Amino acid sequence: MEQHLLAAVEGMRKHGFTVVPLETAAQAREYLVEHIPADCGVGVGGSVSVRDIDVLPALRQKGCKVYTSWGAKPEDVPAIRENSRKAEIYLSSANAVTRGGSLVFIDGNCNRVGAILDGPNTVYFVVSHSKWVDGGINTAIARIKQTACPQNARRLGLQTPCANTGLCKPDDCGEACMCRATVVLDRVPRGREMTVLFVEEALGY
Numbered sequence: 001m002e003q004h005l006l007a008a009v010e011g012m013r014k015h016g017f018t019v020v021p022l023e024t025a026a027q028a029r030e031y032l033v034e035h036i037p038a039d040c041g042v043g044v045g046g047s048v049s050v051r052d053i054d055v056l057p058a059l060r061q062k063g064c065k066v067y068t069s070w071g072a073k074p075e076d077v078p079a080i081r082e083n084s085r086k087a088e089i090y091l092s093s094a095n096a097v098t099r100g101g102s103l104v105f106i107d108g109n110c111n112r113v114g115a116i117l118d119g120p121n122t123v124y125f126v127v128s129h130s131k132w133v134d135g136g137i138n139t140a141i142a143r144i145k146q147t148a149c150p151q152n153a154r155r156l157g158l159q160t161p162c163a164n165t166g167l168c169k170p171d172d173c174g175e176a177c178m179c180r181a182t183v184v185l186d187r188v189p190r191g192r193e194m195t196v197l198f199v200e201e202a203l204g205y
Helices: 003-014 025-035 048-052 056-062 074-086 111-118 137-156 161-165
Strands: 018-022 041-044 065-067 089-092 103-107 122-128 181-185 193-199
Touching (some): 003 193, 048 122, 074 111, 103 111, 111 181
Parallel strands (some): 018 193, 041 089
């Protein structure tokens, strides 16, 4: 692993995160299937990275109850999100990782950050090296708004300036705006267990 990434790993570990360096999506999937017990409820945030590693079918086959809104009927989504917050384990990603090892998130519905901050006791983050930024919180936010938000907005079919032009124009965003909460996780909250699967292969946005 390159030196700048090692510094981020050291920062995360110093602040309470368990960090597991991995090379591929397949390794991340195998790790989660091995470490998540069969009888667990597993909540899932709206993470393209988690979807990219294709772990949910394997967890269901193992016997886990998986709560995800991917492909769900709109009327079922509130109950799915509530069950996700009450599950034993939560799966997510982060939108960016700073040079010092902080995880940065920007959310629209905020169910993801809500579950991360005050939800399941055990949280696994699937984070690609491509989300590392050479800087702090401002650099991370810039990365999210320039790279992740336009792609997510297009995926969701939102009519936002970033979806249409690739440029963030918050004053013109209106009701479709996805950037409603910005959260920085500097340290693991007390009494929680958080593991970062830091994956070399590019995943998500």
